[in-house]
Amino acid sequence: MKAPRLCILSRGPQLYSTRRLVDEADAAGMIVEIVDPLETSLVLDDKQGQVIHQGWPLDVDAVIPRIGYSVTTEGVRVVRQFERMGVYVANGADAIMRSRDKLTASQILSQKGIAVPKTALVTSWRDVERGISRVGGVPCIVKTSQGTQGDGVYLVRSIRHAKELVYRLLAERNTVLVQEYIKESHGKDIRVIVVGGKVVAAMRRVSNGREFRSNYHLGGRVETIDLPDEYAKVAIDAAAHLGIEVGGVDLLEGRMGPILLEVNSSPGLEGIEKASGVNVAGHIIEMITKRHKIQSINLEEVVRRRSGFGTVRVLLNVWPQYIGRSISEVIPPESFVVTIVRGKENIWSPDRNLLLQPNDQIVLYGPIESIRAHIEGKDDASAAMS
Numbered sequence: 082m083k084a085p086r087l088c089i090l091s092r093g094p095q096l097y098s099t100r101r102l103v104d105e106a107d108a109a110g111m112i113v114e115i116v117d118p119l120e121t122s123l124v125l126d127d128k129q130g131q132v133i134h135q136g137w138p139l140d141v142d143a144v145i146p147r148i149g150y151s152v153t154t155e156g157v158r159v160v161r162q163f164e165r166m167g168v169y170v171a172n173g174a175d176a177i178m179r180s181r182d183k184l185t186a187s188q189i190l191s192q193k194g195i196a197v198p199k200t201a202l203v204t205s206w207r208d209v210e211r212g213i214s215r216v217g218g219v220p221c222i223v224k225t226s227q228g229t230q231g232d233g234v235y236l237v238r239s240i241r242h243a244k245e246l247v248y249r250l251l252a253e254r255n256t257v258l259v260q261e262y263i264k265e266s267h268g269k270d271i272r273v274i275v276v277g278g279k280v281v282a283a284m285r286r287v288s289n290g291r292e293f294r295s296n297y298h299l300g301g302r303v304e305t306i307d308l309p310d311e312y313a314k315v316a317i318d319a320a321a322h323l324g325i326e327v328g329g330v331d332l333l334e335g336r337m338g339p340i341l342l343e344v345n346s347s348p349g350l351e352g353i354e355k356a357s358g359v360n361v362a363g364h365i366i367e368m369i370t371k372r373h374k375i376q377s378i379n380l381e382e383v384v385r386r387r388s389g390f391g392t393v394r395v396l397l398n399v400w401p402q403y404i405g406r407s408i409s410e411v412i413p414p415e416s417f418v419v420t421i422v423r424g425k426e427n428i429w430s431p432d433r434n435l436l437l438q439p440n441d442q443i444v445l446y447g448p449i450e451s452i453r454a455h456i457e458g459k460d461d462a463s464a465a466m467s
């Protein structure tokens with residue numbers, strides 16, 4: 082079999098993490114190339130397109146994006162192009178974007194039942210006082226939604242200080258969050274590395290001196306830990322909900338258990354490999370070796386292949402006349418039922434005789450406009466009958 086070709090998208094070939102991934106990929110018999118995402122050009126054409134590097138189209142089987150925060154936009158569009166070309170990427174463009182914005186990630190994860198610090202988005206210094214009272218008063222945390230390595234994260238002890246700070250951060254065009262301060266976790270947090278849905282390593286980070294931020298880059302130290310199951314589960318779930326296959330999940334140690342802070346899509350490997358003694362880079366390469374052959378995909382792209390086709394959702398609390406009917410009575414021509422969402426369950430490609438229940442959601446695939454017309458038409462018909 083041909084050796085798999087791996088592209089590491091990174092601006093720092095000399096960085097510890099990049100070097101470790103190259104070494105492990107070499108050891109696994111892959112052909113590796115480090116590509117600076119800013120030195121690529123993208124070609125969109127009537128086929129799948131190309132990523133050009135130093136004059137040649139890249140022909141690879143898998144990509145590891147190691148995209149720094151300052152080049153998110155440029156890096157993510159290269160990742161997206163590789164996805165279009167059917168190349169396996171760990172992580173995908175959408176997953177990187179979801180995790181990179183702290184507010185977006187918290188919205189998704191809290192909706193899935195994962196504990197996050199109480200957070201308020203503030204868009205004017207006038208909102209600050211209200212925001213602070215919503216998250217439990219001072220002291221509280223003020224942070225920018227897109228910061229990293231502890232930059233743009235502040236502990237404030239007075240409302241006046243918070244107002245000044247928010248005013249300045251907004252003037253610098255940041256998205257600003259006011260957040261509950263988890264004081265029992267002052268100066269420490271837990272970093273869990275999740276690879277392919279499994280925890281491969283974990284460590285506790287402890288800050289330097291009186292600093293409340295535990296980031297490694299601010300001179301914090303790292304400790305080994307035995308990760309409790311509860312923490313492992315939250316880390317795995319958080320990565321899965323964001324679609325992250327390789328991630329560093331940061332958890333605070335709250336009184337009631339783990340509180341999710343953020344998920345990093347290009348986690349640094351140096352601190353964690355040294356603290357845990359685990360060959361994290363090796364785990365990442367091993368997962369890629371397996372997964373590039375069977376990739377997860379974005380269903381949306383498959384669904385939109387045929388013009389005018391797509392998925393729609395029919396909520397039975399909006400269309401109660403369908404309750405108690407069978408799927409075969411309801412389903413529009415040329416379409417089919419992908420799933421029925423019933424409470425916490427999904428019933429995939431359900432039997433045509435299945436009876437619909439209150440609060441069911443029917444997810445239909447087919448010609449969107451005629452599905453809409455069919456359902457609206459049925460509404461009139463059943464109104465006329467009753």
Ligand SMILES: Nc1ncnc2c1ncn2[C@@H]1O[C@H](COP(=O)(O)OP(=O)(O)O)[C@@H](O)[C@H]1O
Nearest residue numbers: 198222228229230231232234261262263294295
């Ligand atoms: N709500 C909070 N309560 C307590 N400590 C926090 C809170 N938010 C952040 N911290 C501390 O500050 C550090 C950096 O915050 P984080 O949101 O992870 O930003 P960054 O993306 O810059 O790392 C965390 O690792 C943690 O130690």
Ligand SMILES: [Mg+2]
Nearest residue numbers: 230231331343
């Ligand atoms: Mg962090």
